[in-house]
Amino acid sequence: MSTITLDSKIPSGPIEERWESHKFNMKLVNPANKRKFTVLVVGTGLAGAAAAATLAQLGYQVKCFTFHDSPRRAHSIAAQGGINGAKNYKNDGDSIHRLFYDTVKGGDFRSRESNVHRLAEVSVSIIDQCVSQGVPFAREYGGLLDNRSFGGAQVSRTFYARGQTGQQLLLGAYQALMQQVSLGRVEMHTKTELLDVVTKDGVAAGIVTRDLLTGDVQSWAGHATLLCTGGYGNAFYLSTNAMASNVTAAWRAHKKGALFANPCYTQIHPTCIPASDEFQSKLTLMSESLRNDGRIWVPSKFDDNRAPQDIPENDRDYFLERKYPAFGNLAPRDIASRNAKQVVDEGRGVGPIKNGVYLDFAESIDRLGEETVFERYGNLFDMYERITDENPMKMPMRIYPASHYTMGGLWVDYNLMTNIPGLYALGEANFSDHGANRLGASALMQGLADGYFVAPNTVADYLSGLLGKTPVTTEDPVFTESINTVQDETRRWIGVGGTKSPEYYHRELGKIVWDYCGMARDRNGLEKALSEIPALREEFEKNVRVLGDPDGVNQSLEKVGRVADFFELGELMCRDALMREESCGGHFRVEHQTEEGEAKRDDENYSFVGAWEWEGNGTAATLHKEPLVFETVKPVERSYK
Amino acid sequence: MTATKEPPALTPDISSPMIRKANRRNTFAIIDLYKSSVGKKWIMALTGIMLMGFVLVHMLGNLKMYVGAEDFDQYAEFLRKLLYPIIPETGVLWIFRLGLLAAFGLHIQSAYALTRINSKARPINYQSPRDYVAVNWAARTMRWSGVIVGLFLVWHLADLTWGWANPDFVYGNPYANVVASLERAPIAALYIIANIALGFHLYHGAWSIFQSVGSMSAQFNPRHNPIRRGFAAGFAILVAGVNITFPIAVLTGVVG
Amino acid sequence: MNLTLKVWRQNGPTATGNFETYEATDVKDEMSFLEMLDLVNETLIEDGKEPITFDSDCREGICGTCGLMINGQAHGPQKGTATCQLHMRKFHDGETITIEPWRAAAFPIRKDLMVDRSAFDAIIESGGFITSDTGGGRDANEILIPKAAADTAMDAAACIGCGACVAACPNGAAQLFTSAKLAHLNLLPQGQAERWKRTEDMVETMEMFFGSCTNYGECQEACPKEIPIDFIAMMNRDFLKSKIKNRKLQGQR
Numbered sequence A: 001m002s003t004i005t006l007d008s009k010i011p012s013g014p015i016e017e018r019w020e021s022h023k024f025n026m027k028l029v030n031p032a033n034k035r036k037f038t039v040l041v042v043g044t045g046l047a048g049a050a051a052a053a054t055l056a057q058l059g060y061q062v063k064c065f066t067f068h069d070s071p072r073r074a075h076s077i078a079a080q081g082g083i084n085g086a087k088n089y090k091n092d093g094d095s096i097h098r099l100f101y102d103t104v105k106g107g108d109f110r111s112r113e114s115n116v117h118r119l120a121e122v123s124v125s126i127i128d129q130c131v132s133q134g135v136p137f138a139r140e141y142g143g144l145l146d147n148r149s150f151g152g153a154q155v156s157r158t159f160y161a162r163g164q165t166g167q168q169l170l171l172g173a174y175q176a177l178m179q180q181v182s183l184g185r186v187e188m189h190t191k192t193e194l195l196d197v198v199t200k201d202g203v204a205a206g207i208v209t210r211d212l213l214t215g216d217v218q219s220w221a222g223h224a225t226l227l228c229t230g231g232y233g234n235a236f237y238l239s240t241n242a243m244a245s246n247v248t249a250a251w252r253a254h255k256k257g258a259l260f261a262n263p264c265y266t267q268i269h270p271t272c273i274p275a276s277d278e279f280q281s282k283l284t285l286m287s288e289s290l291r292n293d294g295r296i297w298v299p300s301k302f303d304d305n306r307a308p309q310d311i312p313e314n315d316r317d318y319f320l321e322r323k324y325p326a327f328g329n330l331a332p333r334d335i336a337s338r339n340a341k342q343v344v345d346e347g348r349g350v351g352p353i354k355n356g357v358y359l360d361f362a363e364s365i366d367r368l369g370e371e372t373v374f375e376r377y378g379n380l381f382d383m384y385e386r387i388t389d390e391n392p393m394k395m396p397m398r399i400y401p402a403s404h405y406t407m408g409g410l411w412v413d414y415n416l417m418t419n420i421p422g423l424y425a426l427g428e429a430n431f432s433d434h435g436a437n438r439l440g441a442s443a444l445m446q447g448l449a450d451g452y453f454v455a456p457n458t459v460a461d462y463l464s465g466l467l468g469k470t471p472v473t474t475e476d477p478v479f480t481e482s483i484n485t486v487q488d489e490t491r492r493w494i495g496v497g498g499t500k501s502p503e504y505y506h507r508e509l510g511k512i513v514w515d516y517c518g519m520a521r522d523r524n525g526l527e528k529a530l531s532e533i534p535a536l537r538e539e540f541e542k543n544v545r546v547l548g549d550p551d552g553v554n555q556s557l558e559k560v561g562r563v564a565d566f567f568e569l570g571e572l573m574c575r576d577a578l579m580r581e582e583s584c585g586g587h588f589r590v591e592h593q594t595e596e597g598e599a600k601r602d603d604e605n606y607s608f609v610g611a612w613e614w615e616g617n618g619t620a621a622t623l624h625k626e627p628l629v630f631e632t633v634k635p636v637e638r639s640y641k
Numbered sequence B: 001m002t003a004t005k006e007p008p009a010l011t012p013d014i015s016s017p018m019i020r021k022a023n024r025r026n027t028f029a030i031i032d033l034y035k036s037s038v039g040k041k042w043i044m045a046l047t048g049i050m051l052m053g054f055v056l057v058h059m060l061g062n063l064k065m066y067v068g069a070e071d072f073d074q075y076a077e078f079l080r081k082l083l084y085p086i087i088p089e090t091g092v093l094w095i096f097r098l099g100l101l102a103a104f105g106l107h108i109q110s111a112y113a114l115t116r117i118n119s120k121a122r123p124i125n126y127q128s129p130r131d132y133v134a135v136n137w138a139a140r141t142m143r144w145s146g147v148i149v150g151l152f153l154v155w156h157l158a159d160l161t162w163g164w165a166n167p168d169f170v171y172g173n174p175y176a177n178v179v180a181s182l183e184r185a186p187i188a189a190l191y192i193i194a195n196i197a198l199g200f201h202l203y204h205g206a207w208s209i210f211q212s213v214g215s216m217s218a219q220f221n222p223r224h225n226p227i228r229r230g231f232a233a234g235f236a237i238l239v240a241g242v243n244i245t246f247p248i249a250v251l252t253g254v255v256g
Numbered sequence C: 001m002n003l004t005l006k007v008w009r010q011n012g013p014t015a016t017g018n019f020e021t022y023e024a025t026d027v028k029d030e031m032s033f034l035e036m037l038d039l040v041n042e043t044l045i046e047d048g049k050e051p052i053t054f055d056s057d058c059r060e061g062i063c064g065t066c067g068l069m070i071n072g073q074a075h076g077p078q079k080g081t082a083t084c085q086l087h088m089r090k091f092h093d094g095e096t097i098t099i100e101p102w103r104a105a106a107f108p109i110r111k112d113l114m115v116d117r118s119a120f121d122a123i124i125e126s127g128g129f130i131t132s133d134t135g136g137g138r139d140a141n142e143i144l145i146p147k148a149a150a151d152t153a154m155d156a157a158a159c160i161g162c163g164a165c166v167a168a169c170p171n172g173a174a175q176l177f178t179s180a181k182l183a184h185l186n187l188l189p190q191g192q193a194e195r196w197k198r199t200e201d202m203v204e205t206m207e208m209f210f211g212s213c214t215n216y217g218e219c220q221e222a223c224p225k226e227i228p229i230d231f232i233a234m235m236n237r238d239f240l241k242s243k244i245k246n247r248k249l250q251g252q253r
């Protein structure tokens, strides 16, 4: 047991002024001294690329790492829908306060008010920054920026670049990063995977990495380390995340003492293409913006095998419009997902294996004309057709929920620092801003907020305290020790000599986590998962087969370490879900629901952040609670009726 | 099957300041331009246009053959006496000749340099057959058709300008020279083959110049693309087609 | 369906490689091409053979990590589709499929079907950005960009950096990739200040690694984002201008 006290370091004062006054109160680093500090940035997604570029612009020495072959390939590239910004360009009543309010409410009152308010404030500068970098956001004919409303919002505040917003934002950040590389201020290390976080006397000293091309294990010392390594949605195996997305960086930090907060808060996205069979390697998201013009329905009758066109209006159940008249098809993600699961579980699912619901554009095509609908969604339709061989202009799409985003992550304070001094977590890798559920178009916003505007300020405050102190060098025994552990660990897998691929175990693990810790959870299931996961893990340790050479490209070897971490994380997710005896946002405990089947929060007992401390293999993690205080937005039952 | 050549050197360290150093520029932009392969494309295109202009005019001039020996010879005389007496006889002609010679030289030099660059860019070829979608035969054989036309030209000059290859050559009597030369079937065949090669070269070349000089019309100006395809095909067929009629006309006695 | 695969295996950048033949059995129509390879790999592992190394990540056609030469076509036979988005319904039972890595001097083979495309990063590094340090931007709506121009910039910006253009080009030229980035930035008002410098820097860096363009148009056909070769034309024009413009008098018409 340890003596960790969770100090969130939230500034005092009126919520609107906290970030401004905090920025003023933080210490600065003199321009001439900035050069003396080395900052390690791990990850080149929106959060990482933005942070690395900005820190380098400010004058710090930055070393940046990614396991991808180019910084541009981070998974942020795949975000389709858009990014929120409280610009109120549409004059529809939006404001920083409303974005703040919507996000707190959307997060089902499980996020920190102060962080969320800062996010909403900064959202405005993000849009300015991106436009000046040349991000080609959609425009109106007059040349002004276009906006649309996006999953769960009643105002149009989402900026978008066709269906490729994440790509364009990431390319903007990547280009800024590459400019700093050319100026010699960022040292870029691609195909380099973090395998350990090194601490000395409880303070972050640097990292240990493996070169994925040569197998070299190397150490890097830095005054501060920023983990911008993305989410852990691949714990479910099937998710909308990229194949290589993993939890390894955050998990290794966790094992070195960083607390892991709210692991059970995972988001299931309602509009993905249903899996077609077992061999499926990942699921594809269809942007939520489709819900703006598509209507979701299933046949009212069970076992209705007619083609969708042949089912008359009064035999259709537009279940979201029916149950949530105010929001209809735009109901928040968790609600939309759960309702889809419900109708499919009832046996009213559609498609060859009855695992989807319809998303129908027929009415919009009538109302707006084929051209407008195609202009809006053409590239998504093409993508859908490539995968399913069906044309959504003629046949309704089939959709089903899939794991998409993880709200949980490393615990950080207001400064985005974990409980290990000098170790920061940014973007999806931290837990901070979305509470129990993330609103659409907010992750891109958070990643860029953390990277462009928050971390560069707060890191300075920490570094200013290090002036004149000698940093730990890579010769220090803490580094050599870590290198040895990593090397042994990596080589060990090749010696196992079992029969099944790491992929196989990942898939099996994913099934357990999805079944018991997915869209709906209950005590029995979670307990079952908590006994099944360790059993499967034991088999995995004995029976996994990794072939080839540790010194060189070896994709199975990369994979096996990631799967091992998913095993440990999967267990913690279930443990967290079991602990949280309430339903909130993406965490739905079947035992805790209203009569109408809605999530029932327990504010009295569970209005806290659950941050877990690693206690070693085989020992249950320890829970630390950070109470949540709501001063501005009073918790109410989240109702989207 | 195994790769036969040495594998290429790995890409240089991309984070190194090497790249910036290599970018150091010449004071004279034109030299930079010539050093770059995009610049060489400009040169190919501009010289290509000049050469096209020449073959077109040359073909039109040769049409005089159908009018009669006198007209044809007069036309040759006219060329020699262009701007005479302001400028001495054959003066203007020489200016043209030098221009063309330079264009031709630059065209070949650029073609050679680009071909070298391109073969270095893929030292180990695909080991399985390629399945091309866009490339047509004319485009793939530019280097061959070019070389054939080039070799032909040397022969052609030796034949009709200097007379070395033509035993019946009489200076200042081009009509008779042409007839004497093309009466021999193998020579006529040579002319036909060379002109077919020229036609192919122009079929891709006359389309390609638009792209090289930056006319954005493949997609952004869709109405424009058929026009430029049509122009290339028309130009190629016109020049090569008419040129081919001459040897045929001589062989069949229409001209003679 | 059952297929015969001829796959290029090569143990490292300097090793000699060769085609190995594998049987892929029980392949379903709905499988993606890479899922088919996953399946082959799992059987290889079970048989104690080293799996085939190939790159992929998003499997949604957006990250640009995947890329294979399939039957002599970059990204395979379907137009506008990256390898990861290609589905097995495009093939038929009993077919023999040949799979090779991208080949270009600037894309050395790392292992089997995986190549190193860092040269693309070098091109971006040399000038593929608009200088705008964080926090310095004006209000986003102060810059007006006509919709049509914004759309064209977006067409160009859609490039995923997969390298299929280079792989498909008989000359191993990276013109389409480079010109797409140039067009994206050069078409926007924000990109004007650095336009000529960017153009000459990027073109010259590109030429350090890649071949030259003879307007074959194969790149456009292979490009999963269907980026048109018009951007190459635009680059040619901008490059010439970059050499003849007097930038000290840039405002002068």
Ligand SMILES: Cc1cc2nc3c(=O)[nH]c(=O)nc-3n(C[C@H](O)[C@H](O)[C@H](O)COP(=O)(O)OP(=O)(O)OC[C@H]3O[C@@H](n4cnc5c(N)ncnc54)[C@H](O)[C@@H]3O)c2cc1C
Pocket: A042, A043, A044, A045, A046, A047, A048, A065, A066, A067, A068, A071, A073, A074, A075, A076, A077, A078, A079, A080, A081, A082, A083, A165, A166, A192, A193, A194, A195, A228, A229, A230, A231, A240, A241, A242, A245, A246, A248, A249, A285, A404, A405, A426, A427, A428, A429, A440, A441, A442, A443, A444, A445, A447
């Ligand atoms: C399909 C899809 C669509 C989405 N659509 C939207 C949307 O419309 N709007 C929205 O707001 N959000 C959306 N999101 C969510 C959003 O894209 C992500 O949450 C966000 O981009 C995460 O950014 P990041 O910088 O935190 O991490 P990532 O972009 O995931 O980057 C992680 C980086 O860390 C590196 N890394 C990880 N581990 C290691 C390691 N061990 N060693 C070295 N490097 C490592 C990776 O190489 C990568 O560079 C979507 C997500 C998905 C999956």
Ligand code: HEM
Pocket: B041, B044, B045, B046, B048, B049, B051, B052, B055, B107, B108, B111, B139, B142, B143, B145, B146, B147, B148, B149, B150, B151, B201, B202, B204, B205, B206, B208, B209, B210, B212, B213, C213, C214, C215
């Ligand atoms: C030895 C003789 C020649 C050689 C080796 C040669 C070679 C080439 C090559 C390699 C190209 C580039 C191919 C391409 O861009 O697709 C080219 C282009 C061209 N050539 Fe030639 N050529 C020769 C003679 C000629 C002649 C005599 C003419 C004119 C009548 C001509 C007209 C053109 C044109 C118009 C182009 C297109 C230029 C461009 O794409 O910008 N060439 N030639």
Ligand code: HEM
Pocket: B055, B058, B062, B076, B097, B149, B153, B156, B157, B160, B161, B174, B175, B178, B191, B195, B198, B243, B244, B246, B247
């Ligand atoms: C069948 C077709 C052709 C005929 C009948 C023909 C005929 C002639 C004749 C009669 C001359 C000599 C003119 C004189 O000395 O006064 C000549 C010169 C020349 N021809 Fe052709 N020609 C033909 C095709 C071509 C082609 C295809 C080319 C180029 C690719 C070409 C290039 C030249 C050149 C460069 C000269 C020298 C011009 C000069 O004196 O400067 N000819 N041709």
Ligand code: SF4
Pocket: C158, C159, C160, C161, C162, C163, C164, C165, C166, C176, C177, C180, C219, C222, C223, C224, C225, C226, C227
């Ligand atoms: S231009 Fe097309 S083919 Fe080339 S890298 Fe970009 S997306 Fe790939």
Ligand code: F3S
Pocket: C168, C169, C170, C171, C172, C173, C174, C175, C176, C212, C213, C214, C215, C216, C217, C218, C219, C220, C229, C232
């Ligand atoms: S295929 Fe190659 S030659 Fe040019 S038009 Fe495309 S780069």
Ligand code: FES
Pocket: C055, C056, C057, C058, C059, C060, C061, C062, C063, C064, C065, C066, C067, C082, C083, C084, C085, C160
């Ligand atoms: S795997 Fe990302 S584009 Fe194919």
